[in-house]
Amino acid sequence: MRKKITLIVSLLAVLLLSGCWDVTEPQRMYYVDGIGIDYKDGQYEIYMQIINFANVAKSEAPTPQAAPSEIGFAKGKTMEEAFFKLYRSIDQKVFWGHMTFLLFTEDALKNENAIPVIDSFLRHRETRYQILTFCTKEPIKDILLVTPLLNKSLTASKLSNPMHTKELQTFVEPVDLRKLIIDLNEPSHEVNIPSVAINKNWETTDGPTTETALTGFGIVSKNGFKGYLNDGDARGIQWMYDKKTRGDVTIKLDNKENDHLTVDLEKLSTEIKPIVKNNKVTFEADIKLNAIINGFEGKVSTDEIRKGIIKEVKKDIKKSYAGGLKIDVDVFRLSEHLYRKDVKTWKKIQKDGKIPLTEDTLSKINITVNKVNPGRKTFAETIKE
Incomplete structure (x- = not known):
């Protein structure tokens, strides 16, 4: 009798335990590392960088046959419309919790175009205030396709983790969404967003290669983009932090x-x-x-x-x-x-x-x-x- 009672209690305990049956397995998801935003002809153009985590845990010996990332592209009258168009070509669940950066073109920052973009990411329950923001004059796709030196994982790239080089030089201070919002809401309602360019100073035995570099600032106000301060014109800002x-x-x-x-x-x-x-x-x-x-x-x-x-x-x-x-x-x-x-x-x-x-x-x-x-x-x- 006692054995029967023990068995019944055990079965009830198993049934009452909360399970993880509705959780998607990690290998069955795509992980967004960064998003590029452009604005042309009245439409938002979005670039989604999905990162391959196969190389993250093997940064010393990356998997050669695995592509480090893939870039998806879509456009729409709103950013959300563009994302839903892109979702039609994705065959796995998309996870936004590892997203590390937003990259804007100059057109995307003009005339308050960036405000609804920032607001959308802050409202999404999987994204965080620590997402870094950058701007660029270069084509977004070219920036997102650049891989780190020695074929390291993209989680070690300049865009994903610019703090790696902070001990070497703090020429341009990273700006996350939290700081961007604070600076836009406080006098003088302007923020210096780091600008990114493609650097061609590196070579391998196979030929020239490229790397991203922080070259100055793009200045943004609540009314839109105001202009760039590049290299020499921006160097004095580091002494006034x-x-x-x-x-x-x-x-x-x-x-x-x-x-x-x-x-x-x-x-x-x-x-x-x-x-x-x-x-x-x-x-x-x-x-x-x-x-x-x-x-x-x-x-x-x-x-x-x-x-x-x-x-x-x-x-x-x-x-x-x-x-x-x-x-x-x-x-x-x-x-x-x-x-x-x-x-x-x-x-x-x-x-x-x-x-x-x-x-x-x-x-x-x-x-x-x-x-x-x-x-x-x-x-x-x-x-x-």
């Missing part, structure tokens, strides 16, 4: 016509202070840096290096600020700094969330180089002539 960054400058040595020195810089802090006088606002920036010297020729002093660093960093900042003024962009978000520290003055002079900026608004740039590390205990040359 609130958080730590790492970069480099090349300085010309005193009294030496052709001698230059490249210095690694770690930005420790940046403080931007608004100065209000008679409802006129100017700003002072205080920047603290550490420097590391990789190699040099001849005799060089720390004072000479400090002087060169200060000159070049100031030049970078002024060039980025001037580039922003040309396209009516507050690249250093000075409007937000005033809003945070003196909202009464900000309300008096702001227009559509921005304060008027001139060449003299950024009135003073103070740069302090705390340490100059020669990499060794002395500034003497390692190899003497």
